[in-house]
Amino acid sequence: MLELSALGRRYGDVVALDGLSFAVEPGQVHGFVGANGAGKTTAMRIVMGVERADAGSVRWRGAPIDAAARRRFGYMPEERGLYPKMPCARQLAYLARLHGMPKAVARERAGAWLARFGLAERAGDKVEDLSLGNQQRIQLAAALVHEPDLLVLDEPFSGLDPIGTDVMVEVLLEQAGRGVPVLFSSHQLELVERVCDAVAIIDAGRLVAHGAVESLRRGDGPDLVRVDVDASAPSWWQGLPGVGLHRAEDGRVLLELGPEADPDAVLDAARAAGSVRHFGLVERSLAERYREVVGDPREAVGQGR
């Protein structure tokens, strides 16, 4: 288990991290979302030991992280980069050996990852001679080649085409299947929702929501019920205990049902008002939840930095 506890980091007057705490369980695909500048990269760099924390600590398997433990981590930095003039296979084998693999195993793993990504015949080519998409694949292979105990990926999906995205998802799930905790940041909330077991949402360096994707989506707000009724009285729901209007949608209404509301009573009232064409609980998306805790997700989606 990876535990971030009360991490703090300031850059001059800018507070990048402000008491950030959450944990990533073994085998969990854990999303990390937040607007640009929320502090995701800073937190991940601190985990990887390439940035210093002003306060708080990171623990791995219950202990502070030492060099030997960190050598077993796999990392994809936000700003990608490899040795441009070094051939793919030699580069991957070199990185595997830096991470502590014996020479023969390192070579074998490098070759296996190249084959896995369909780049076996490019093994001897310089990285800079590969297409951008293939360079991304090598970068991913570089994070995986030493069979890491933990994966930390900073915006791994940014700049990927749909096929690249599928490959990335497949690899993340597969690694989690090996029992590896996978922490990755992303702006693509639909993707995070689809892939992740758990998500941490941060804003201005603080954790604003954290948990399993299911419970996060539901949140602790009121249930939403969408009702389409051919009613003569538009305010048929008024007066029902614990029921309020969330939004009127062109003949249909989205009602908020508080804890004291009784869904059966609402359905009865709708029937009494007219003929009911639709009555159902609305699943909230992660994006909606995100909008509630952070603000408009459109600000977070897209451009990156």
Next chain:
Amino acid sequence: MGAVGLVALRELIERGRSKAFLIANVVIVLAIALGVLASQLLGDPGPTRLAVADEEADALARVLEQQLAVVGGAPVEVLEAADAGAAEALVREGEADLALVGDGEVLADGGVPRALEPLLGLAAQSLALQDAVADLGVPSYLQPRLLEGSLTVTNVGEDDEAPDEASALVAFGAVVALYALLIIYGQWVAQGIVEEKQSRVVEVVVSTVTPTQLLAGKVLGIGLLGLFQVLLIAGAGVAGLLAATDVAPPAGLGGVVALVLAWYVLGYALYAMLFAATGAVVSRVEDLQSAATPVIVVILAAFFASQFALQDPASTAAEVMALVPLTAPLVQPIRGAAGLGSPLEVLAGVALALAALGLLLPVVARVYAGAVLRTRGRLSLREAYRSGSDAPSG
């Protein structure tokens, strides 16, 4: 293999395979071979041909001939001309190099060879002196004794022989090679550091090895490539020297080669540290040239200083420069080739260089740690040093 070894091995393999390195080695061997060939072909310029117009000029030519024999210069060939006009014509036609036409007048096509000019003056003086002595009425059999100076040479140094031409050649070659290698491989270190920052690969690397390990491996790997080249130059140079049959290999050649190797290692370590610090604080290769200028100026200054030592290896200045860590790598081989540097001087120079390295290492390591992950813009050495104290351990 440890992290430092792995990093060093990568530098060795990737740079060793580069075209730049292979071409440099071929060029070095070719240049030395050509140098040997050229010295064979052009080594003997032949006698200087003197056209003499009258007896007085003939006498001058004879004195010059004797003097040249004493100092070991190229011999002269005397061509007798009927008169001054004929002598001048010989020079114009290229049959003679110089014409002596009496009254101390010398005709040349172009100029008098530099080595000959002072000797011509001396020859004229000594002729005048002979005349004066004769005019005083000194009997002719006494005249030579009167003119004979007496000079006794006492060697007060510890070495048996004065430095000869070959050892000066060795010293010059060694210094030029050392200077070039220190600049080339020092800049490779700086460039390698910046390239890692610019390509951003450094963040992946530093998440597994410490900045200090990365720096040490890089300096070590590039230094080994340089050492290979020093050995190549020394090998080809010594072989060339032995092949040029007219130059006897100077005594103690092996010692000089050993000095060159030792001072390459120390000099490279020192200058690589300076280059590393300049490379660490910039983020783009384009900015490196200006950042590295101060270090290049220091090497250049050391190189020029070493040229003074080459002129006069026994001077006090040379003695001092042999001890100063930044000049010692270039000056000690010169003094060694001149048979001067005592074992004590070598030891003192090495000790001082190691001490300087001991001071420099932690400072540069800290600057590097503070700057290596700052992949944007340029920061000052002071800033880098300051943030190096609390840089993450890697």
